Amino acid sequence: MWRRVASVSHLFSHSKSTKFNQGASTFKIWETFTSESEIPTPSKGSPFVTFVLGGPGSGKGTQCAKIVEAFGFTHVSAGDLLRREIASGSAYGSVILSTIREGKIVPSQVTVELIQKEMESSDNYKFLIDGFPRSEENRKAFEQTIGAEPDVVLFFDCPEQEMVKRVLNRNQGRVDDNIDTIKKRLEIFDELNWPVINYYSQRGKLHKINAVGTVDEIFEKVRPIFAPLSTLSSLFGKDHCEEWKFVPKEAS
Numbered sequence: 608m609w610r611r612v613a614s615v616s617h618l619f620s621h622s623k624s625t626k627f628n629q630g631a632s633t634f635k636i637w638e639t640f641t642s643e644s645e646i647p648t649p650s651k652g653s654p655f656v657t658f659v660l661g662g663p664g665s666g667k668g669t670q671c672a673k674i675v676e677a678f679g680f681t682h683v684s685a686g687d688l689l690r691r692e693i694a695s696g697s698a699y700g701s702v703i704l705s706t707i708r709e710g711k712i713v714p715s716q717v718t719v720e721l722i723q724k725e726m727e728s729s730d731n732y733k734f735l736i737d738g739f740p741r742s743e744e745n746r747k748a749f750e751q752t753i754g755a756e757p758d759v760v761l762f763f764d765c766p767e768q769e770m771v772k773r774v775l776n777r778n779q780g781r782v783d784d785n786i787d788t789i790k791k792r793l794e795i796f797d798e799l800n801w802p803v804i805n806y807y808s809q810r811g812k813l814h815k816i817n818a819v820g821t822v823d824e825i826f827e828k829v830r831p832i833f834a835p836l837s838t839l840s841s842l843f844g845k846d847h848c849e850e851w852k853f854v855p856k857e858a859s
């Protein structure tokens with residue numbers, strides 16, 4: 608069932624000028640399709656941001672790949688960006704490496720800057736920001752720098768024992784996929800991630816997904832959350848959806 612609600616955008620109320628809010632329309636149309644699945648539609652000039660939360664090994668990256676394939680998002684993994692920064696030999700590299708090795712959180716300024724660059728260099732307007740925000744500091748830094756709040760927040764809820772098992776089997780040669788670092792990462796997750804999860808839960812943006820089961824079983828719980836996006840494409844046609852893409856100020 609369709610229900611259309613027009614609301615004044617609160618997304619940019621405290622925003623700085625970025626690629627995404629320059630020339631942005633001052634309103635955002637929200638579409639509600641069913642009482643169970645309620646997500647805002649993308650609007651011209653604003654990115655459609657999904658944060659993907661969950662403990663180490665909860666399956667965030669695996670599910671992101673499925674969402675990208677099904678719904679055309681651009682996947683921005685905070686951990687991958689940090690590892691890429693280390694590999695690039697950047698000035699931050701050694702600090703990032705030791706922080707990751709200790710299972711701690713890299714200063715938000717560094718991570719947000721990397722995310723911002725990645726978003727700015729993409730032609731897409733739909734982003735999955737994976738493994739971020741991992742702390743209230745991360746969350747606030749994103750809001751202040753990028754100037755947007757997420758439209759959707761996914762939280763993959765997985766028992767610790769299962770996360771440990773998956774991380775130890777991941778076998779990607781990561782410096783932090785060993786039992787000592789995993790223990791620290793789980794401690795840090797417990798301490799810093801719950802306030803973020805509670806924050807978005809209180810704002811009605813959180814979709815908590817039981818992350819136990821096969822990859823496909825879990826994706827079947829994720830799919831309905833984004834289904835309204837593909838319904839929009841088929842109803843209005845691809846060209847209409849293309850119009851929602853960000854248009855640089857000078858070109859609009």
Ligand SMILES: Nc1ncnc2c1ncn2[C@@H]1O[C@H](COP(=O)(O)OP(=O)(O)O)[C@@H](O)[C@H]1O
Nearest residue numbers: 663664665666667668669773776777820821822
């Ligand atoms: N539902 C699942 N059941 C079993 N193993 C899984 C499942 N989802 C992911 N995995 C595996 O667990 C490991 C961690 O998954 P990954 O997506 O990298 O987690 P995260 O990004 O949350 O750290 C990977 O080796 C992946 O193949």
Ligand SMILES: Nc1ccn([C@@H]2O[C@H](COP(=O)(O)OP(=O)(O)O)[C@@H](O)[C@H]2O)c(=O)n1
Nearest residue numbers: 663664685686707710711712713738739741
């Ligand atoms: N927002 C983030 C995300 C990751 N990280 C660091 O990168 C590490 C790996 O993160 P990841 O998201 O790739 O991996 P998982 O913990 O999900 O398996 C974390 O343990 C942190 O040390 C960070 O500091 N800040």
